Amino acid sequence: xxxxxxxxxxxxxxxxxxxxxxxxxxxxxxxxxxxxxxxxxxxxxxxxxxxxxxxxxxxxxxxxxxxxxxxxxxxxxxxxxxxxxxxxxxxxxxxxxxxxxxxxxxxxxxxxxxxxxxxxxxxxxxxxxxxxxxxxxxxxxxxxxxxxxxxxxxxxxxxxxxxxxxxxxxxxxxxxxxxxxxxxxxxxxxxxxxxxxxxxxxxxxxxxxxxxxxxxxxxxxxxxxxxxxxxxxxxxxxxxxxxxxxxxxxxxxxxxxxxxxxxxxxxxxxxxxxxxxxxxxxxxxxxxxxxxxxxx
Amino acid sequence: xxxxxxxxxxxxxxxxxxxxxxxxxxxxxxxxxxxxxxxxxxxxxxxxxxxxxxxxxxxxxxxxxxxxxxxxxxxxxxxxxxxxxxxxxxxxxxxxxxxxxxxxxxxxxxxxxxxxxxxxxxxxxxxxxxxxxxxxxxxxxxxxxxxxxxxxxxxxxxxxxxxxxxxxxxxxxxxxxxxxxxxxxxxxxxxxxxxxxxxxxxxxxxxxxxxxxxxxxxxxxxxxxxxxxxxxxxxxxxxxxxxxxxxxxxxxxxxxxxxxxxxxxxxxxxxxxxxxxxxxxxxxxxxxxxxxxxxx
Numbered sequence: 001x002x003x004x005x006x007x008x009x010x011x012x013x014x015x016x017x018x019x020x021x022x023x024x025x026x027x028x029x030x031x032x033x034x035x036x037x038x039x040x041x042x043x044x045x046x047x048x049x050x051x052x053x054x055x056x057x058x059x060x061x062x063x064x065x066x067x068x069x070x071x072x073x074x075x076x077x078x079x080x081x082x083x084x085x086x087x088x089x090x091x092x093x094x095x096x097x098x099x100x101x102x103x104x105x106x107x108x109x110x111x112x113x114x115x116x117x118x119x120x121x122x123x124x125x126x127x128x129x130x131x132x133x134x135x136x137x138x139x140x141x142x143x144x145x146x147x148x149x150x151x152x153x154x155x156x157x158x159x160x161x162x163x164x165x166x167x168x169x170x171x172x173x174x175x176x177x178x179x180x181x182x183x184x185x186x187x188x189x190x191x192x193x194x195x196x197x198x199x200x201x202x203x204x205x206x207x208x209x210x211x212x213x214x215x216x217x218x219x220x221x222x223x224x225x226x227x228x229x230x231x232x233x234x235x236x237x238x239x240x241x242x243x244x245x246x247x248x249x250x251x252x253x254x255x256x257x258x259x260x261x262x263x264x265x266x267x268x269x270x271x272x273x274x275x276x277x278x279x280x281x282x283x284x285x286x287x288x289x290x291x292x293x294x295x296x
Numbered sequence: 297x298x299x300x301x302x303x304x305x306x307x308x309x310x311x312x313x314x315x316x317x318x319x320x321x322x323x324x325x326x327x328x329x330x331x332x333x334x335x336x337x338x339x340x341x342x343x344x345x346x347x348x349x350x351x352x353x354x355x356x357x358x359x360x361x362x363x364x365x366x367x368x369x370x371x372x373x374x375x376x377x378x379x380x381x382x383x384x385x386x387x388x389x390x391x392x393x394x395x396x397x398x399x400x401x402x403x404x405x406x407x408x409x410x411x412x413x414x415x416x417x418x419x420x421x422x423x424x425x426x427x428x429x430x431x432x433x434x435x436x437x438x439x440x441x442x443x444x445x446x447x448x449x450x451x452x453x454x455x456x457x458x459x460x461x462x463x464x465x466x467x468x469x470x471x472x473x474x475x476x477x478x479x480x481x482x483x484x485x486x487x488x489x490x491x492x493x494x495x496x497x498x499x500x501x502x503x504x505x506x507x508x509x510x511x512x513x514x515x516x517x518x519x520x521x522x523x524x525x526x527x528x529x530x531x532x533x534x535x536x537x538x539x540x541x542x543x544x545x546x547x548x549x550x551x552x553x554x555x556x557x558x559x560x561x562x563x564x565x566x567x568x569x570x571x572x573x574x575x576x577x578x579x580x581x582x583x584x585x586x587x588x589x590x591x592x
Binding site: 033091 | 324325328329379388411412414423425443459460473
């Protein structure tokens, strides 16, 4: 890929922004802040914050305030993602012991701490956006976008539908709606946050929306493919869980070959949505490739 | 009390705002939205939203936008409070079956739903403020205030300290810090949200802060007194839990008589902080009386 340099630079920028914008473990209560860092700084591909930065460079110009807004948005979206993983792994949800190759938060600490870590990471996401420098209306738009994507009509709602679907036969449209809420909404939001910070116009945001919707669906299909084909060590989490839980997946509904083909087609739709942006969209294109070819 | 009329009017206003600003159970996912309403609309004294409205009438004038900002703030602070109760009641935290005289959310629904209900109520709190009409800077200040009060340096942090303190001997300063974070911060925030919406100046906000800090401490002392003296039916939740868990309380640390006397003194401090505001502060004064004399 052309932009390994961009990826490296911005992966480091994500880590640095997280380090700066999360409370230090020296802040009281120490253990909670330590656990929040454990949850948010334990690696992972950082796809969502990278999408923020990649979309954020589509604007005409950039100011110091905009760059700080991008950092805030990158941290906010990653805090929301990290909180959802912590709660998702808890015994009353997926009951998972392993995440990114390490013990999950309720295993490394305890259940009550995991609950509070997720709660407080969510709060921190909104706080970071509310206290960042930059235009007030842009930041309010970002907060509204993040809340809509992660709340009961977005990510949390998708998780509720996912829970209800265990053992049931969700059809393909039902599965798509569930994933659009559970995973797609936050991925789209990451792209939109970058677009808001970059002050893009409505037409440009609509193109970005087309990109991120295709990417989000491809992301989930690849997730299901990996769950069906990879081992736990490669995944860094327990593999084969969906099949074991009798959950419907794209692989069980469409078959492995068709699922893989669909992911490729969606990747192409995502790429062509960016045609009007020129060379500045290279990072978004690279991320689309990264998402579809990940874990291999 | 002089303003039973005010209380009745604004209690109804809270319920109506909650009804309007929470998603309908007809919205997908139905069960999650039903459970969110169960959690947030199950009664309670609504002290926090009432504090928002009471502080909100201290300004010189009021516009339609300001009134809608007050509704948003009232709903937001109650959503945060409701989410904290739902998570607090879960088996990995206090493991409580009864709340406001009804089964707790994880009993009436299930644990996974309770987890998501709390998560999504928190999200909704920030969303409501981000999408309300009114001045963008005021709303950002409100969001920052609510996040600071409820996150890891506020309410969630206080809960973490509370968990760590079971079986330990917290001294009085330690107990005060824990409660200032766990309960006091959100009560103070409710008052401040009203003050921000009313466009009060820094001097006025400082007086309000003195009021709300005294009120917050009094609130918790009364809570401990009630836990030690009332029965579960009067409380609408399980009584005597703190003593049973060997948790330090104001009553165990100061004795019942001194605790009751302290609550009275704090109430007087709260009242006198409002002297400069005149008749417009009557509702805040009445709420201070209500807090200290509640549950009898």
